[in-house]
Amino acid sequence: MTTSGLIVMLLSVGTVTVLFGWCIWKVLTTPQETDKVHGVEFHTPDMDKDS
Amino acid sequence: MAVAGSAVGLGNFLRFPGLAAQYGGGAFMLAYAISFLIIGLPIGWAEWAMGRYAGSRGYNSCPGAFAAILNKRWAKYIGIIGVIVPVVIYMYYVFIESWCLGYAVKFWTGGIHLTSTEETVAMFKVMSGQIADGSALTPSWNAALPWLMIVFVFNFWLIYRGLSGGIEKMCNYGMPLLIVLALVVLARVMTLGAPDPAKPHDNVVNGLGYMWNPSKVQIERTQPATGENKVVEELVGAAAIATAEQKVAASGGTLKLVTITPWEQLKNPLLWMAAAAQIFFSLSVGFGVIIVYASYLQKKDDVVLSGLTASSANEFCEVALGGLITVPAAVAFLGLASVAGQGTFGLGFTVLPLVFAKMPFGAFFGGAFFFMLFLAAITSSISMLQPGIAFLEEAMNVGRKVSVTILSLLTTLGTGFVVYFTRELKALDTLDFWVGTFLIFILATIQIIVFGWHWGIERGLKEAHQGASIRIPAIFGVIMKWICPLFLLVIFGLTVLTSVFGFDLSTFTFGSASSYVVDLIGGTKDGKPVATNQAAQLSVALVIIVALFFGLLSARSKAYQRAEQGLPKNDA
Numbered sequence: 312m313t314t315s316g317l318i319v320m321l322l323s324v325g326t327v328t329v330l331f332g333w334c335i336w337k338v339l340t341t342p343q344e345t346d347k348v349h350g351v352e353f354h355t356p357d358m359d360k361d362s
Numbered sequence: 363m364a365v366a367g368s369a370v371g372l373g374n375f376l377r378f379p380g381l382a383a384q385y386g387g388g389a390f391m392l393a394y395a396i397s398f399l400i401i402g403l404p405i406g407w408a409e410w411a412m413g414r415y416a417g418s419r420g421y422n423s424c425p426g427a428f429a430a431i432l433n434k435r436w437a438k439y440i441g442i443i444g445v446i447v448p449v450v451i452y453m454y455y456v457f458i459e460s461w462c463l464g465y466a467v468k469f470w471t472g473g474i475h476l477t478s479t480e481e482t483v484a485m486f487k488v489m490s491g492q493i494a495d496g497s498a499l500t501p502s503w504n505a506a507l508p509w510l511m512i513v514f515v516f517n518f519w520l521i522y523r524g525l526s527g528g529i530e531k532m533c534n535y536g537m538p539l540l541i542v543l544a545l546v547v548l549a550r551v552m553t554l555g556a557p558d559p560a561k562p563h564d565n566v567v568n569g570l571g572y573m574w575n576p577s578k579v580q581i582e583r584t585q586p587a588t589g590e591n592k593v594v595e596e597l598v599g600a601a602a603i604a605t606a607e608q609k610v611a612a613s614g615g616t617l618k619l620v621t622i623t624p625w626e627q628l629k630n631p632l633l634w635m636a637a638a639a640q641i642f643f644s645l646s647v648g649f650g651v652i653i654v655y656a657s658y659l660q661k662k663d664d665v666v667l668s669g670l671t672a673s674s675a676n677e678f679c680e681v682a683l684g685g686l687i688t689v690p691a692a693v694a695f696l697g698l699a700s701v702a703g704q705g706t707f708g709l710g711f712t713v714l715p716l717v718f719a720k721m722p723f724g725a726f727f728g729g730a731f732f733f734m735l736f737l738a739a740i741t742s743s744i745s746m747l748q749p750g751i752a753f754l755e756e757a758m759n760v761g762r763k764v765s766v767t768i769l770s771l772l773t774t775l776g777t778g779f780v781v782y783f784t785r786e787l788k789a790l791d792t793l794d795f796w797v798g799t800f801l802i803f804i805l806a807t808i809q810i811i812v813f814g815w816h817w818g819i820e821r822g823l824k825e826a827h828q829g830a831s832i833r834i835p836a837i838f839g840v841i842m843k844w845i846c847p848l849f850l851l852v853i854f855g856l857t858v859l860t861s862v863f864g865f866d867l868s869t870f871t872f873g874s875a876s877s878y879v880v881d882l883i884g885g886t887k888d889g890k891p892v893a894t895n896q897a898a899q900l901s902v903a904l905v906i907i908v909a910l911f912f913g914l915l916s917a918r919s920k921a922y923q924r925a926e927q928g929l930p931k932n933d934a
Contacts, residue, residue, distance in 0.1 A: 312571035312598070316388055320574040323391060324682045331678040334671040341831045347664040350672050355658055355748060357422070357755060357762045 370537055371742035372458055373644035374680040375544070375735060376710040379688035381640050383701045383709055387689065388576040389627035393637035398677065400849055402641040404842045405806050406673055407834060408813035409647060410665035411826035413656025420931030422657040423753040424650040425916050429925035431812060438922045442912040443805040444650025445753045448746040449769070450797045450905055451649075453776035454790045455743050456517060457498075460509035461489050461711055462736035468503070469718065469729035476719040479695055479712075486711045491784030495897070498784045510781060513736075517743055518770045521751070522763065540734035544683040547714070547731060550721045551691045557720065563602045564697045569690030571598040572698060576624035581606055581617050590888065591620075596698045629867055631856035632876065638806075638853060639799035644680055645673050646742075648806025650749045657752075666830035691717050708787070747773075756931075757915040757922070772908070779904055783897035788881075792901040795878045801905075807850040814843040 312320075338344050382390050416427030424444025428437040468474050476482050489506055491498025498506040556565035575598065582591040594617065597603050603619075610617045627633060642648040656665060692701045692713040701709070718728030747769060754765035783789035813822045819839045827833060859865045861876035864885070875885050881898035884891070916922055921931050 312567050313575050313577070315577070316571050316575035319388060319391060319576055320570065320686075323395060323574075324686070326395075327674065327677040327681045330670075331674040334667070334674045337667060337832065338671060341667075344664065344667065344831055347662060347829060347831070348668045348671055349655075349659060349663060350668065355422075355655075355752075357752065360762065 370540065370676060370679045370738045371644065372455070372462070372735065372739045373640070373742075374676065374738075375684045375688065376458070377643060378640055378680050378684050379692070380709040381636050382573060382685065383689050383692065385630075385633045385636055386578055386627055387573045388578070389624040390633060390637055391574060391685075392576060392624055393628060393634050394640060397634070397638045397641045398673075400841050401638055401806065401810075401846050402645050402647055403670070403673060404838055404846050405642075405810050405813075406645055406647045406652065406669045407666060407826055407838070408810055408822065408842065409652040410656045410659075410669045411822060412809065412813060412817075413653035414659045414661070414663070414665055414828075415825055416653070417657030417659065418661070419925070421756065421921070421925055422654060423756045424653050424749060425753060425912075425919075425922060426756050426925055426931070427653050427657065428812070429922045430928075430931075432816060433926055433928045435926050437926065438916045438919070439913060440808055442753075442909065442916055443801055443808075444653060445749050445912050446905065446909055447648075447797055447801050447805060448650050448748075449750045449773065450776065450793055450908060452743055452746040452750075453773055454780045454793050455739070455746065456513050456773075456777055457506065457510060457780055457790065459736060459739040459743055460506050460513045461486075462732050462739055463513055464489055464503070464506065464509040465711065465715065466729045466732035466736055467509075469715075469725050469732060472725060473503075474715060474719070474725070474728065476715055479700075479716065482695075482712050482715050485715070486708060489711070490708070490787060491781070492787060493785075495783050495785045498781050506781065510777070513740075514774070514777065517740065517747070518766065520740075521744055521747055522766050522770075536734055536737045539730075540738060541679065541683070543727065543731045543734055544679070544687065546727060547717060548683060548687050551687050551694075551717055554691065554694050554717070554720070557694050557716075561697065563599060564694055566690045566694050568598040568602070568698070569693030570686070572596075572693050572701065573685060573689040578622045578627065579603055579606075580620055580622065581610060582620050583617050585888065592888070598693075598698060631853055631860055631867075634853045635799060635803060635857045638850070639802055642802045642806055643798055644676055646745070648802040648809065649746075650805065651745050653809075654749045654752050655745070660829075662829045664830045664832075665828075666826055666834055667832055670832070687717075688713055753912070754915070757912075757919040759919075759921065772911075776904060776908070779900070783900070785897070788895060788897040789901045792878065792881065792898040793905070796902060797905060803850065803854060807847065807854065810842060810846050810850070814847060819843050 338348050412427060412431060416422070416430045419430045421427055421430045423441070425438040425441030428441035431437070465474075474485070476485070485504075487493055488504050491506060501507055552566060554566045556562050558564060579597045581594040581597065583594050584591055595606070597606050606619055610619045646652055659665065688710050689701065692709055695713055695716045714731070715728060718724040718731070721727060750769045751762060751765045754760065754768055755762060758765070780789045780793065817825070819842055822842070823834055823839060856867070860867060862879050864873045864875040866873050874880070874887055877887075878898070879885065880887065880892050881895040882902060884894045886892060924931055
């Protein structure tokens with residue numbers, strides 16, 4: 312592994328780790344944010360209409 | 363945790379390492395990082411904002427969203443790309459999902475005793491049916507068929523019965539467990555050293571070098587007949603390069619040692635397209651999935667932080683875990699020469715079982731890892747069904763159960779097709795390129811143009827910022843308006859030029875087209891004629907048939923006619 316390879320690896324892994332950590336911190340420390348942040352949530356309104 | 367859980371899928375641990383290996387590692391990572399910043403994040407945010415807007419007008423499908431935003435008759439036909447992509451990807455995604463389940467159960471029941479690379483490759487070939495067309499349909503626990511039946515029925519049972527909330531709760535515990543298990547596997551991979559003492563060059567450090575070094579070193583031989591240079595061997599590590607120098611010196615000029623800079627590698631538009639498509643695939647951007655799920659959100663919901671959290675969770679799993687595990691382990695076990703030839707999804711299935719075989723309690727950890735992967739895949743495959751369900755409900759004005767039934771029939775036929783044509787995994791690879799790469803690319807390009815140019819950045823960001831606790835940095839306004847669409851159009855144009863017309867950007871001459879194109883229309887490779895491939899042609903025909911079916915339904919939809927007139931769906 313070359314020095315430039317090591318730098319690319321550390322920068323890439325470090326950046327995504329810090330970004331993920333920051334997002335978790337932001338969601339958990341902002342009041343009521345856990346109710347406002349969504350992903351792909353499997354219970355969709357059409358299930359209640361016809362299930 | 364639900365956001366993170368839904369973001370993680372097979373793309374992180376299987377597709378990403380396979381593509382990185384296929385396109386040479388380090389340079390691919392540079393293209394990938396740039397793609398994440400200038401296309402992944404911005405288009406993701408655009409999709410969240412457009413989906414929520416469409417939902418506020420009562421439209422929950424991609425064609426409905428496009429018709430509601432553009433108010434044009436043709437808009438719904440563009441939107442059907444957002445239905446074709448998830449439905450067709452589902453057709454082959456469940457096949458891969460079934461391998462995960464099969465591997466998990468076989469590990470736990472003691473059915474895997476691997477001692478060599480040849481055994482793991484053979485096991486994967488039997489499971490995936492690469493031996494011959496139709497061999498995956500053999501009624502054997504070593505083949506995919508029984509696992510596929512379980513997976514297929516399980517997916518539709520969950521979605522038909524509306525029990526998917528249960529799987530969501532399972533994922534809340536399962537995803538952190540998957541990350542912990544991935545960290546355990548990572549620790550084992552990093553301490554593998556050189557598994558075969560007879561091949562000291564095949565070690566983890568060289569694997570990391572292959573994955574992350576921006577420059578590539580390789581031995582090339584000039585073909586006397588055509589004058590083309592053919593790669594004989596790729597090299598990583600000072601010892602391997604020193605040995606290669608001696609070999610080249612002794613060859614009498616027939617071989618040469620070549621260093622390819624990242625800039626030379628980045629001239630390949632297919633590399634950029636693959637990197638961009640991987641970003642789209644794993645973030646579910648340009649997929650038609652986010653736009654549908656965002657349509658169920660309210661104005662008070664935070665789509666900016668939702669998009670960023672899902673993307674960052676996904677990138678963490680992909681780069682920090684997937685990027686450090688599979689390719690380094692593959693180089694250590696298979697050697698550099700074999701890594702790039704394992705197919706996009708195959709690398710993880712041939713390499714990871716060997717890693718587990720060489721660690722304490724490997725059967726337990728192997729089973730748990732593949733089961734967690736199966737769980738992650740289930741959440742992704744269910745999310746791929748919703749765009750199709752929402753589309754059929756809207757276009758045909760039917761309830762969810764009818765919609766699910768029609769979709770299950772369609773995907774059963776499609777999956778059956780993929781599972782039959784398994785020789786060299788031709789159907790799967792063809793669909794993954796033309797739909798999982800090419801069509802995603804087209805849809806994402808259209809989405810960002812609609813967001814940046816039809817809506818305009820001011821309106822687009824205003825829609826996105828409703829309910830948001832963070833603001834999208836102003837620089838992304840410029841990226842969304844100019845850089846992102848221009849980048850996508852240039853890459854797309856160059857890919858068509860090089861892949862379809864075989865144009866060589868370094869010599870400005872016309873040569874061989876991409877193998878994906880040659881499979882469809884025939885062509886040449888290394889100066890020799892290559893015939894078309896029937897499985898690849900039928901795969902593209904399948905996509906066209908699905909597109910025509912969806913197009914026909916869209917044309918007859920009353921809901922979409924209202925959307926075209928700028929009316930909300932709910933008054934219908």
